[in-house]
Amino acid sequence: MSTTTRTWFITGSSRGFGRVWAEAALNRGDNVVLTARNTDAVAELVERFPEQTHAVQLDVTDRDAVFAAVQQGMDRFDQLDIIVANAGYGLFGAVEETTEDQARRQIEVNVFGALWLLQAIAPVLRAQQHGRVLITSSFGGLMSFPTAALYGASKYAVEGLGESFAQETQDFGTKVTLIEPGAYATDFMGDSGDQTEALSAYDGARARTGEFFSNMPAADPTHTGHAILALTDMDQPPLRLILGEHAMPLVVDTYNERIASWQQQQTLAASAQ
DSSP states (O other): OOOSOOEEEESSOSSHHHHHHHHHHHHHTOEEEEEESSGGGGHHHHHHOTTTEEEEEOOTTOHHHHHHHHHHHHHHHSOOOEEEEOOOOOEEBOTTTOOHHHHHHHHIIIIIHHHHHHHHHHHHHHHHTOEEEEEEOOGGGTSOOTTBHHHHHHHHHHHHHHHHHHHHHGGGTEEEEEEEEOSBOSSTTTTTOEEOOOOGGGHHHHHHHHHHHHTSOOBOGGGGHHHHHHHHHOSSOOSEEEESSSHHHHHHHHHHHHHHHHHHTHHHHHTTO
């Protein structure tokens, strides 16, 4: 465990993983810039840890507000050591069912919200010559499911964004990890999510997804705090970390199937050279 007090900047810290990781950091003695669309949701943490916290109201889709929030964090604590791009939500429904507004909102929050934070924090990381960046992705950014296409698309985009950012910033000491949780008992499928208006034509697809997840017990998100702290203490953290025990074999099977398919079609592929 680290013996040095570090400062975290967490988007989406009011609930879910963001809340768990914020509490874990605070209980260890670290400082945390808590951002949320409604800072009332983090008031209890500020009351419990007044010297270690700074709450900032933030909508991550507002680029100027993201830059201002990062500056507020710097003004309060002088440096930002661990940046967590965590804000996001899930949109559930078939491609045909998804409205333009729903699709745009999903990408605005999950992709552009992460992009604006990476852009805002890059000059800070460069000046400090150190920093950890954690980006909340999903095992749904590694494999796709029926009736979750826009959510998957947003997480696939976050995967590419984070991987490139890691390579771009490694020269000034930045270490990036994409966090890929499996199924957890957050409010991801509840108040924080969004649903399309269902068409009966996709009832079968919805049922297949429901059956898939019924065989994947939802883990307790509070159990992730110690793993995230251990991750930030690593000298050489991984680029990717799948959280939970159930997602790993599914992802491995998916990638093995992809490799086998590519190899099977190698003759056809090579003919296009």
